[in-house]
Amino acid sequence: MTVRELASHPDFSPIAMPNPDREVKGAYIGDLLSWVMGRAKADTLWLTIMSNVNVLAVASLADVSAVILTEGVTPESDIITAASEKGINLISTSLPSYGAARVLVALGL
Amino acid sequence: MAEELVFRFDVDGEDFTSAGQASVQVKKNLRQLGVDSEVIRRVSIAMYEGEINMVIHAGGGTALVKVYPDCIEIVLEDHGPGIKDIDLAMQEGYSTATDTIRSLGFGAGMGLPNMKKYTDSMDIESTVGVGTTITMRVNCQEVL
Ligand SMILES: Nc1ncnc2c1ncn2[C@@H]1O[C@H](COP(=O)(O)OP(=O)(O)O)[C@@H](O)[C@H]1O
Ligand SMILES: [Mg+2]
Numbered sequence: 001m002t003v004r005e006l007a008s009h010p011d012f013s014p015i016a017m018p019n020p021d022r023e024v025k026g027a028y029i030g031d032l033l034s035w036v037m038g039r040a041k042a043d044t045l046w047l048t049i050m051s052n053v054n055v056l057a058v059a060s061l062a063d064v065s066a067v068i069l070t071e072g073v074t075p076e077s078d079i080i081t082a083a084s085e086k087g088i089n090l091i092s093t094s095l096p097s098y099g100a101a102r103v104l105v106a107l108g109l
Numbered sequence: 110m111a112e113e114l115v116f117r118f119d120v121d122g123e124d125f126t127s128a129g130q131a132s133v134q135v136k137k138n139l140r141q142l143g144v145d146s147e148v149i150r151r152v153s154i155a156m157y158e159g160e161i162n163m164v165i166h167a168g169g170g171t172a173l174v175k176v177y178p179d180c181i182e183i184v185l186e187d188h189g190p191g192i193k194d195i196d197l198a199m200q201e202g203y204s205t206a207t208d209t210i211r212s213l214g215f216g217a218g219m220g221l222p223n224m225k226k227y228t229d230s231m232d233i234e235s236t237v238g239v240g241t242t243i244t245m246r247v248n249c250q251e252v253l
Contacts, residue, residue, distance in 0.1 A: 034219035037154045038226065042146070050214045057129030058214075061136060061153045063146070086133075 001107065003066045003089045006045075011103050012068070015075070016083040016090040022065040027104055029097045033058050040064055045104070047097045051075040059088045066090065070097045114142075114176040120160050120187075122169025125213070131172050132157035142176065148249045151227040152181050155245050158220040159185040165210050166190070167241060180229070181247045188240040195233050199225065 004020035006012060014020075028040035029047040033054060040046055042063040048055065051073050059067050066089035069075065074092060075083075083090045093100050116138055118131035136153040140146075156172065163170040167189020175182040192198045199221050206216025225231050228245040235241040 031214055032217040032219070033214040034158065034217040034223055037158065038219055038223045042150060052213055053126045054129065054213060054215070057133060057157065060133055061129070061150070061157050063150050 001109065003091070006066070006107070007089075007091050009103065009107065011095055011100070012091050012093050014090075015069070015092050016080050016088065018084045018087045019065075019089050022089065024065045024109065027068075027101065027109060028064075029101060037062050045109075047100055049073050049097070051079060053079060053082065055079075056082055056086055056088055060086055068093060068100060070095060070100050116174040116176075118172040118174075120163050120169050120172055120185075122164055122167065125164060128161055128164045129157050132160055135174050138174075139176070139181070144176075144181070144249060148181065148247055152183065152247050155224045155227045155247070156183050156185075158224050159183065159243055159245070161215060162220050163187045163189070165206060165215060170240075180249060183228075183243075183245045183247075185243045185245075186240065187242075191237040191239055191241055192233065192235040193237050195235060 001024045003022045006024060007014040023043055024045055026044040027047060028044055030036045031048050031050050036058055040062050043065050045066050045068055046064040047068045047070055049071050051069055069092045072094040120131055132153045135156055136149055139149045167187035170187030173184040197203055201222045202218040204216045204218035210216045229248045230246045232244045
């Protein structure tokens with residue numbers, strides 16, 4: 001599945017899509033940045049409620065395919081601009097992380 | 110054998126929002142050199158953790174990244190308070206970070222453990238009241 005395909009699902013909305021063709025190979029859920037860097041694998045989705053600027057650095061360094069902001073979290077507009085510039089895909093969902101993960105499982109991840 | 114390539118960065122101890130810039134730049138530079146993506150990932154995560162530590166615990170410092178033919182070396186140097194008990198600081202979950210820092214998603218006490226996990230060697234030299242120098246190496250194959 002690509003990030004573009006994922007973002008077309010009714011439960012997910014694209015916020016920044018600079019790299020829509022990235023492949024998605026799994027997912028990791030977490031809000032503590034060092035845990036994410038220690039555990040999330042490259043080319044996976046990162047589900048979190050954090051939306052500050054440091055999330056972009058972590059997403060870039062951990063090389064995740066996209067960040068899914070759950071619980072209806074919406075980032076400031078400068079974060080969205082920075083994500084586009086840095087090539088980081090951002091997707092939002094009103095579902096909590098657990099609900100979003102269930103959708104991902106149903107989609108075959 | 111080609112000569113080593115060195116990148117040098119000043120890490121600002123005041124500016125939390127720009128923390129990580131050096132690591133992101135290193136990632137770009139290594140990518141341009143054609144370094145293996147898993148090596149890049151390990152180097153840049155280890156460096157980011159060290160960079161963040163210099164910002165939140167030491168008031169900033171300098172980062173040197175040296176690219177050798179068979180390894181990448183990261184040297185992080187600061188003149189912050191130093192680490193009194195290195196074994197304790199290395200334990201997963203140990204952190205002296207404030208609540209403000211934690212609310213940003215840092216301060217999980219996993220930074221030093223991640224740096225060790227992602228590198229092939231890591232050496233910490235620290236003197237209380239003087240500062241800390243951390244040297245990490247990640248092995249790689251014939252970059253230069
Ligand atoms: N450069 C540094 N200077 C002074 N103290 C440091 C430095 N790096 C780490 N420490 C100390 O080691 C502890 C553990 O570091 P780390 O594992 O990165 O966790 P965290 O940064 O989340 O607190 C820190 O809370 C701090 O007390
Ligand atoms: Mg740390």
